[in-house]
Amino acid sequence: MEISQEQIDDIxxxxxxxxxxxxxxxxxxxxxxxxxxxDILQKGNIDLLKNAEKxxxxxxxxxxxxxxxxxxxxxxxxxxxxLTLAFKLEWVQAIxxxxxxxxxxxxxxxxxxxxxxxxxxxxxxxxxSVDQFLNTFFLSYSNYKDEMINSQRKLVEHLSVPIIPIxxxxxxxxxxxxxxxxxxxxxxxxxxxxxxxxxxxxxxxxLSGITNMEVEVxxxxxxxxxxxxxxxxxxxxxxxxxxLVRKMVHLGVSFDKKAETKGTLQQTLKDYTHS
Numbered sequence: 001m002e003i004s005q006e007q008i009d010d011i012x013x014x015x016x017x018x019x020x021x022x023x024x025x026x027x028x029x030x031x032x033x034x035x036x037x038x039d040i041l042q043k044g045n046i047d048l049l050k051n052a053e054k055x056x057x058x059x060x061x062x063x064x065x066x067x068x069x070x071x072x073x074x075x076x077x078x079x080x081x082x083l084t085l086a087f088k089l090e091w092v093q094a095i096x097x098x099x100x101x102x103x104x105x106x107x108x109x110x111x112x113x114x115x116x117x118x119x120x121x122x123x124x125x126x127x128x129s130v131d132q133f134l135n136t137f138f139l140s141y142s143n144y145k146d147e148m149i150n151s152q153r154k155l156v157e158h159l160s161v162p163i164i165p166i167x168x169x170x171x172x173x174x175x176x177x178x179x180x181x182x183x184x185x186x187x188x189x190x191x192x193x194x195x196x197x198x199x200x201x202x203x204x205x206x207l208s209g210i211t212n213m214e215v216e217v218x219x220x221x222x223x224x225x226x227x228x229x230x231x232x233x234x235x236x237x238x239x240x241x242x243x244l245v246r247k248m249v250h251l252g253v254s255f256d257k258k259a260e261t262k263g264t265l266q267q268t269l270k271d272y273t274h275s
Contacts (some may be wrong), residue, residue, distance in 0.1 A: 007118070012060050014106045015099075016053070023049050025101060030094035033087045044081035046074075052095050059099065059129040071133045075140025079148065085141065089134075096130045161190040169201035170272050174265070176209030184220045191224060195231045202272065203228060206265040208239025218253055225258035235259035238268050 015022055026049070027034040033048070040046050051074070058067040078088055103122065165171045173191065194200065213221070228235045237259045248254065255261060262268045 008060060008062070010110075011103065011106055012057055014109070015056060015060070015102055018102070018105075019053065022053070022056075022098060022102060026052060026094055026098045029097050030091050033091045033094070036087060040083060040087070044077055044083055046077055046081070046083075048091060052091070055092075055095060055133060056099055059126055059133075062125060062129065064129075064132070067129060067133055068136050071136035072140040075137045075142075076144045078137075079141045079144035085138075088137065092130065092134055092137075096127070099126065161187050163190065163194045163198070163200075163203070165198060165200075166269065167273060169199060170204070171198060171200045171202070172204045172206065172265070172269070174206045174209060178212045179210060179217050179221075180214070181216055181220065184217050184224075188220070188224045188227065192227055192231060195228065195233045200233055202234045202236060204236045204238060204265065204268055204272070205259075206239045207237060207244065208241065208265060210239075210241065210244065213244055213247070215247075215251060218248060218251065222253060222255065222258060225255060229258060236268060237261045238263065238265045 027037075037048055040048060051070075054070065055067070057063075058070060074088075077083075078085070103119075103126075107119070161173065161175075163171050163173050171194070173187075175187070179187070191203065195203065225235050235258060237255055238261075240261060262271075
């Protein structure tokens with residue numbers, strides 16, 4: 001036995017007409033969130049009560065496309081504003097309980113003796129819709145958070161590749177710490193783009209602060225030097241440590257065909273700033 005559109009519209013209208021009572025019941029069900037309503041509105045411009053009514057209407061009307069779209073928007077908004085997931089979970093579960101309470105009140109009002117079959121149909125639909133909202137919300141939240149983390153990581157990595165112009169056509173790239181394959185990829189992107197953007201003719205790469213460089217990174221670095229040469233830029237490497245040189249010797253890798261090598265950055269800077 002299907003629920004008619006007329007019955008669905010009637011339930012929707014009943015909830016909207018009793019908005020104040022619905023919101024009062026909802027706030028009583030979500031004790032922890034109730035005290036944060038204004039904070040969440042100010043921090044993330046998220047009106048929980050207004051959004052609760054919107055969600056209830058989508059659920060009752062079985063408007064799946066709008067429900068999924070709304071869940072995605074909510075997930076991104078909560079992730080962007082770093083709002084507590086526990087509050088969202090409590091809030092949606094409170095919406096579920098409040099909605100069922102008002103369905104009960106509506107049933108009592110119409111005194112429909114044939115409503116039992118319709119009740120079980122509605123029960124499955126509503127619970128499935130709430131679960132679908134929660135699943136989509138948490139996926140959207142998680143994906144948006146991952147994108148933010150990756151974006152921030154890439155920004156940090158770019159900042160850790162500081163190409164510093166010291167004179168017309170000459171720049172320095174001091175590298176410190178451990179260089180893994182991901183960071184090597186960032187170095188490649190930054191070096192090649194800055195050579196073009198800054199019209200760099202000589203790039204001094206100081207490796208004195210490098211603590212470790214694995215085999216695949218050394219091979220990749222050699223390819224980056226090839227790219228630097230292809231861009232019409234001269235590479236000068238300073239500060240090669242003994243342990244790194246030993247590793248390169250055993251690998252049969254040498255940078256001297258791709259770049260000029262010098263002892264210290266300080267002496268190299270004197271050579272290029274006085275020339």
